Structures are given as C-alpha cells and as structure tokens.
Amino acid sequence: MESLFDFLSDKWWLVFPMSALAGHWANSWRKAGDRRHQRKVELYKLRNQVHAAEKASVADVESLMAAHGATNKRWLEYELDVGKLIDFPLMTDVREPLTVAFLRAKRExxxxxxxxxxxxxxxxxxxxYRKAVDDFSVALDVAEREARRLKDSKFTGPERERLAxxxxxxxxxxxxxxxxAERQAAYKRARRELDGLIVLPDVALAALEDKISPMIEPAVRPWDPQHR
Structure with a gap:
C-alpha cells in the first residue's frame, strides 16, 4: 500500500491528463447520448409525417370519390328521367361527339x-383517378351545355311535334x-311516339314503369313481355 502511495506521490502530475481524458470520455458519452436522442426524435417525427401523409391520402381519395359520385348523380338525373331526355335528347344521342366523350370519360x-x-x-x-374524375365532370358540363342549347333543334318539325x-x-x-286505363293508353302511345326518335336507357324505362305501375294494376302492364 505504501509503495502505491509512493508511486502516486511521484506521479502526481498524471492527475491532470487523466482528468482531461476522463472529461473527454464523459463529453463523448454525452454527445453520443444526444445523437441517439436526436435520432429517436427524428424517427418519431418521420413516423408521424408518414402517418399524417397516409391520412391525407385517404381524405384526398374520399374527396375525389365524393366528387365522382356527385357527377354521376347529375348524369342519373337525365338517365332516370324520361321527361328530361325528351327535353334534352342529345344527352343520350351517341351520334353526338360530346355525348360520346362524356360517356367515355365516365367509363374511365x-x-x-x-x-x-x-x-x-x-x-x-x-x-x-383525380384526372379521370376531373375529365368526367368537365365532359359532362360541356355535353350538358350543348344539349340545353340545342334542345330539340336537330329534329324536323314533325319530329318535334312527336316529342311534344x-x-x-x-x-x-x-x-x-x-x-x-288512361294511364296505360298514354304510356303505350308515348312509347310509340318516341320510337326511332330518341334512345331511352333501360334504367330510365324501368324507373318510369316503377313510377306508374301501381296505378294501372290490376290491368295488364303495357311493358309485360307476354303482351308486347
């Protein structure tokens, strides 16, 4: 023990470099701990950003789906209403380029x-999907404006009388x-007047028939396949 003290008494100057070394080691350890903490913070922020981005993406798609549904609803107002199709026949006329364009955009x-x-x-x-929804909405806008502008002007005088x-x-x-009986006769005559003039989608006819069918029972429905 005395020899150790004698050694240390002779080497007292080693205290200073050893203290410096210990201080440097402690400082390095602290900096390493700080870097580990910083990496954890950055990783946490990155995970939150990814999660927020995923949420934003879902919300964005939900918004697009809502816009898509609203445009489809506008189209269904024509497709399900025979009266509207008579007023604006170009909306189902596949000879019209604008009609074809919006139907193609709808399919897309x-x-x-x-x-x-x-x-x-x-x-x-x-x-x-965003581009397709935008294209569909714009194409329907253009076709609708043209159909409302022209109405039945492309038909001859006698054809317009039949539409009326x-x-x-x-x-x-x-x-x-x-x-x-009156409703049944009127429906059958209306179908004859429209035959060859405008295209009535099956869904439009089904909607019309569902609307008038309760009032013409128990009479035979004019659209019954057994009585056509």
Whole structure:
C-alpha cells in the first residue's frame, strides 16, 4: 500500500491528463447520448409525417370519390328521367361527339374508382383517378351545355311535334288523377311516339314503369313481355 502511495506521490502530475481524458470520455458519452436522442426524435417525427401523409391520402381519395359520385348523380338525373331526355335528347344521342366523350370519360372514372378510399394509396393511382374524375365532370358540363342549347333543334318539325306529344302523354301516364286505363293508353302511345326518335336507357324505362305501375294494376302492364 505504501509503495502505491509512493508511486502516486511521484506521479502526481498524471492527475491532470487523466482528468482531461476522463472529461473527454464523459463529453463523448454525452454527445453520443444526444445523437441517439436526436435520432429517436427524428424517427418519431418521420413516423408521424408518414402517418399524417397516409391520412391525407385517404381524405384526398374520399374527396375525389365524393366528387365522382356527385357527377354521376347529375348524369342519373337525365338517365332516370324520361321527361328530361325528351327535353334534352342529345344527352343520350351517341351520334353526338360530346355525348360520346362524356360517356367515355365516365367509363374511365368508373373503372378507376376504388372500392374504398383506403384501397387506393399509391400516389400514381390517386393522380390518375383525380384526372379521370376531373375529365368526367368537365365532359359532362360541356355535353350538358350543348344539349340545353340545342334542345330539340336537330329534329324536323314533325319530329318535334312527336316529342311534344310524347311529353304530354307521359304527364298523363304519371297523373294519379287519371284512370288506370288512361294511364296505360298514354304510356303505350308515348312509347310509340318516341320510337326511332330518341334512345331511352333501360334504367330510365324501368324507373318510369316503377313510377306508374301501381296505378294501372290490376290491368295488364303495357311493358309485360307476354303482351308486347
């Protein structure tokens, strides 16, 4: 023990470099701890950013799906309303380039629509869907404006008279004050007047028939396949 003290008494000057070394080691340890803490903070922030980005992506797709649904609803107002189609026949006239363009844009948007917003996470798919929805909305706007501008002006005088007659007959067919026989006769005549003039989608006819059918029972429905 005395020899150790004798050694230290002779080497007292080593205290200073050893203290410096210890201080340097402690400082390095502290800096390493700071770097580990900083990396943890950065990783936490990165995870939060990724999570926020995923949430934003889902919200973005939900917004696109809502816009898509609103445009489809606008189209259905024509497709399900025979009266509107008589007033604006170009909306179902596939000879019209603008009508073809919006129907093509609709198919494109419908084909890209995901089952749910969470099913579409790839940015490229989101952007493709966004473009398709925008194209569909714009194409419908253009076709609608043209259809409302032209109305039935592309038809001849006699054809416009037939359209006007069909419009009046459909009002009778939908009139609850009319008798079942009157409504049935009006519907059959309206179909004859429209035959060859405008294309009535099956869904439009089904919607019309569902609307007037309760009032013409138990009479035979004019659209019954057994009585056509």
């Amino acid at each position: 948007a419908d084909g890209l629509r995901p089952p749910s917003a969470a099913d579409m996470t790839a940015p490229s798919r989101v952007e493709a 007659t069909a419009r009046q007959l459909l009002k009778i067919a939908e009139d609850h004050a009319a008798t079942p």
